[in-house]
Amino acid sequence: MLEYFKTDWSAMTTSDWVGLIITVAVFFGMLITFWRALRPSKRKELEEEKYKILDDD
Amino acid sequence: MDTTVKPQYNDGVVKYLAVGAITFLVLGTLMGTFAAAQLAWPALNFDIAEITFARLRVMHTNTVIFAFGGMTLMATAFYTVQRTNGVKLWSNGMAWVTAILFTIGLLLVVVTISLGMTTGKEYHEQEWPLAIAIALVWTLYTLNFVMTIASRNKETHPNVYVSNWFFLGMMIAITYLYVVNGLAIPVSLFRSYSLFGGVQDAMIQWWWGHNAVGFFLTAGFLGIMYYFVPKQAQRPIYSYRLSVIHFWALMFGYVWLGAHHLQYTALPDWTGSLGAVISLAMIIPSWGGALNGMLTLSGAWDRLRTDYILRFLIISLAFYAMATFEGPVMAAKTVNALSHYTDWTVGHVHSGALGWVAMVSIGALYHMVMKLWNTEMYSMKLINFHFWLATIGTVFYIVAMWVSGIMQGLMWRAYDEYGTLAYTFAESVAAMHPYYVMRTVGGLLFFSGAVVMLYNVIMTIRTANARQEAGVAANA
Ligand code: HEM
Numbered sequence: 001m002l003e004y005f006k007t008d009w010s011a012m013t014t015s016d017w018v019g020l021i022i023t024v025a026v027f028f029g030m031l032i033t034f035w036r037a038l039r040p041s042k043r044k045e046l047e048e049e050k051y052k053i054l055d056d057d
Numbered sequence: 058m059d060t061t062v063k064p065q066y067n068d069g070v071v072k073y074l075a076v077g078a079i080t081f082l083v084l085g086t087l088m089g090t091f092a093a094a095q096l097a098w099p100a101l102n103f104d105i106a107e108i109t110f111a112r113l114r115v116m117h118t119n120t121v122i123f124a125f126g127g128m129t130l131m132a133t134a135f136y137t138v139q140r141t142n143g144v145k146l147w148s149n150g151m152a153w154v155t156a157i158l159f160t161i162g163l164l165l166v167v168v169t170i171s172l173g174m175t176t177g178k179e180y181h182e183q184e185w186p187l188a189i190a191i192a193l194v195w196t197l198y199t200l201n202f203v204m205t206i207a208s209r210n211k212e213t214h215p216n217v218y219v220s221n222w223f224f225l226g227m228m229i230a231i232t233y234l235y236v237v238n239g240l241a242i243p244v245s246l247f248r249s250y251s252l253f254g255g256v257q258d259a260m261i262q263w264w265w266g267h268n269a270v271g272f273f274l275t276a277g278f279l280g281i282m283y284y285f286v287p288k289q290a291q292r293p294i295y296s297y298r299l300s301v302i303h304f305w306a307l308m309f310g311y312v313w314l315g316a317h318h319l320q321y322t323a324l325p326d327w328t329g330s331l332g333a334v335i336s337l338a339m340i341i342p343s344w345g346g347a348l349n350g351m352l353t354l355s356g357a358w359d360r361l362r363t364d365y366i367l368r369f370l371i372i373s374l375a376f377y378a379m380a381t382f383e384g385p386v387m388a389a390k391t392v393n394a395l396s397h398y399t400d401w402t403v404g405h406v407h408s409g410a411l412g413w414v415a416m417v418s419i420g421a422l423y424h425m426v427m428k429l430w431n432t433e434m435y436s437m438k439l440i441n442f443h444f445w446l447a448t449i450g451t452v453f454y455i456v457a458m459w460v461s462g463i464m465q466g467l468m469w470r471a472y473d474e475y476g477t478l479a480y481t482f483a484e485s486v487a488a489m490h491p492y493y494v495m496r497t498v499g500g501l502l503f504f505s506g507a508v509v510m511l512y513n514v515i516m517t518i519r520t521a522n523a524r525q526e527a528g529v530a531a532n533a
Contacts, residue, residue, distance in 0.1 A: 026309050033305040037298050046301065050293035053218055053284065056140040057066075057428060 066139040067149040072429050074132035074156050075422055078125055079514055081163075082415065083507045085121035090500035092117050097493035107171040115170050115182050121410065122180065122274065123191075124163040129418040130277045131156060131198060134224045136425055137284045138205045141218040147204035155197045162191050174247045178262055180269045181238055185249045188239045192232070199228040219300045223280030226308050230272040238265035256323050263315040271311035274414050279303070279346060282374070285421040286350050289367050290360065295352035299345050306342030310335055317388035320397065329390065336388035343381035350374045365440040369420035372448060376412025380405065395466040400489070404458025411451040411503060419447065419510065426514050432524050435516035439509055446506030453499025461492035 012020075037046070092113045095101045102109045135152055139145060146152050166183050169175075175182040183191060202224065206217055238261055241249040253261050287294045294300060316324060316332030351374050354360065354367075361368055383405050387396045396402060427434060434440060468488065471479035 030305065030309050033309075034302060037301040037305075043298065047297050049216055049218065050287070050297040050300075053141055053220075053287060054291065054293060056143070 065145065067135070067146040067152065068429050070146075070149065070152040070156050071132050071136045071425065073153075074128050074135070075425055075429065076514065076518075077156070077160060078128035078132055078418070079422060079507070079511050081120055081124035081128060082418075083504070083511050085117060085125050086500065086504040086507050088113055088117040088120055090497060090504045093493065093497040093500045097490060097497050106173065112171050112173065115175065116167050118180065119163070119166050119170060119182065121415075122269070123166070124160075126274060126277075126414060126418070127159065127163070128156075129281075129422065130224070130227070130273075131159065132425065133281045133284070133418075133421055134198075134202055134228075134277075136429075137220055137280070138202055138224070141221060141284070142206055142209035142214050144205060144209050147201055147208050151197055151201050155194055155201065158190070158194045159198075162187060162194060166191075169247065176241070176249065176251070178238065178251070179266055181235070181262075181265060184247045185239070185241055185243050186246065188235075192236055192239070195228070195232060195235070199225075199232060202228060218284075219294075219297065219304060220280045220284040222304050223276050223283060226304065227272045227277035227280065230268060230276070230308075230312070234265045234268050234272070238262060259319055259322065260316070260324065260328070263318040264312070265315075267315040267318060268311060270409070271307070271314065274409065276307055276311070278414055278417050279307070281417055281421045282346075282350050282370070282377075285417075285424055286353055286370050286374075289364070289370055289420065289424050290353055290357065292353055292357060295349050295355065299349045303342050303346035303349065306339075306345075310339050310342065314339070314388070317393070320388075320390050320393045333385075333388045333390060333393075336385040340382060340385050344378055347374045347378035347381070365437060365444055366420050366423045368444050369416050369423070369447075372444075373413050373416035373420065376408055376416065376451070380409035380413055383408065395470070396462060399462040399465040399469075400458045400492070401462025401466065404455045404462055407458065408451070408455045411447070411454060415503075416447060416451075419443070422514075423510075426517055430518055430521040432517060432521040435513050435520055439513045443506045443509045443513070446502045446509065450499045450502030450504075450506065453502065454496050457492040457495035457499065461489045464488060464492075 036042070091101070091108075092110055095110045095113065099110075102113075106112070135146060166187055169184060169187065170182055174184050176184060176188075181188070202221075206221060206225075209217075240252040242252060243249040251258050283294060283300055313335040314332055316328040317336050318332075320329040320333070322329075351371060354371065361371060386392055387401070387405060396405075423434065423440060465485050465488075468480045468485040469478075469482075473479045
């Protein structure tokens with residue numbers, strides 16, 4: 001298992017680093033989004049949005 | 058009584074785009090049905106180069122995806138952005154220029170493809186002058202959309218409704234994906250070579266290719282779903298918070314999936330594995346979104362019995378859920394080893410394309426026609442008839458492709474006791490005949506439904522004034 005995850009950091013190219021950083025940033029971006037959308041204190045404010053389109057025309 | 062003054066919207070361009078979309082649905086499904094018939098009876102290409110399967114297939118994909126799908130996206134985006142933000146379009150003139158140039162551009166795309174001019178890149182066959190023109194027109198569309206949102210009254214509309222997020226996400230993603238994949242060196246007016254080579258070219262191509270599905274055919278149509286399902290059902294979407302999560306998960310996730318088109322190729326193995334893993338992860342937001350749409354009806358399911366437009370919208374979500382389950386399964390390497398290069402893929406594409414994209418569009422287009430011309434449809438019965446033609450046609454198509462695809466895959470990998478292939482390729486082609494006939498029948502049903510829709514919409518428009526006057530007279 002350790003062998004499988006072994007990484008030769010010195011062999012990382014610029015593209016590898018860019019890819020790695022984007023992947024990790026996206027992961028945290030997702031976590032933050034889930035937290036922001038699902039926190040109970042925001043529930044009322046967010047759910048009110050959905051009624052607004054019902055009489056727009 | 059409601060005394061608030063509703064703004065006058067710029068609906069002329071939306072009307073044009075809506076009728077254009079329905080017309081292209083008829084033309085695109087006609088080409089698809091003809092292509093399907095050629096696979097069943099090859100003599101039907103009549104030895105005419107312009108309509109041989111190889112060209113007809115690409116004319117079909119460009120007509121349904123870009124002409125029908127693109128015009129539907131433009132019509133619905135221009136329609137909804139005005140209503141959800143309470144303003145007219147930022148520039149009505151620019152919207153008209155966008156719509157007209159887009160129509161001309163796509164007609165030229167179809168003609169040049171039939172003449173054999175192609176880059177050979179799937180969903181990006183347009184040669185460079187047309188590709189640049191399309192990218193510019195697309196930018197006008199995006200700019201107008203963004204500026205319309207920006208010009209809203211922030212006191213009355215402090216927040217931007219979620220359908221706009223999906224539309225905007227789609228527009229931005231498609232712009233950069235299309236431009237990067239299109240980078241090429243022109244050698245003549247209608248010939249160019251991709252800037253990328255080998256494995257990089259394949260990777261960039263499927264990064265675009267899968268996102269043509271993920272953003273153009275999914276995110277954009279989810280924008281449609283998040284507006285038109287609540288409006289047609291006259292109930293708010295089940296959960297706004299779920300829609301927020303659905304949006305961000307799609308935006309973050311979809312761009313990683315392309316590599317699942319390249320399993321067992323020269324690409325590093327981990328790329329395909331990553332593509333497969335993220336594909337599986339996408340089931341969660343996709344099903345969350347599908348349920349969000351369907352549960353909007355909870356407590357009012359009986360409406361499906363009488364509201365035929367709502368039926369189109371809700372069945373589209375069932376197909377969306379089905380296709381977004383099937384896709385990740387096919388991305389897994391073991392399944393992909395069987396399904397890739399077979400008709401199973403074509404069946405999967407059409408359960409999304411017919412069941413999801415076309416059905417949700419049809420529902421939204423019927424809804425808009427009634428609102429835009431301020432009238433009931435000419436015939437509700439014909440909408441019901443259309444619903445059944447489309448549904449049965451889709452089921453015929455995908456069942457035929459499941460059977461033929463899995464059969465092909467199994468025939469190609471079957472060995473006899475000496476370790477040699479049990480079937481020749483030609484034998485597998487011959488075995489497909491009954492399923493290709495069945496698909497043609499399914500296509501014919503779906504196409505007939507599109508013709509019924511066009512007729513119903515034309516009659517609605519032609520008789521709209523008379524019916525409005527009759528309504529006023531009856532009320533007087
Ligand atoms: C009457 C309805 C339709 C029929 C009969 C039909 C038929 C076909 C046929 C015969 C092919 C070629 C398959 C092959 O190469 O073996 C095809 C490909 C394709 N069609 Fe359709 N089609 C229909 C509607 C649509 C619609 C509405 C869309 C999109 C909104 C669509 C999207 C596509 C795509 C993306 C492909 C390429 C699939 C791939 O590369 O695997 N089709 N269609």
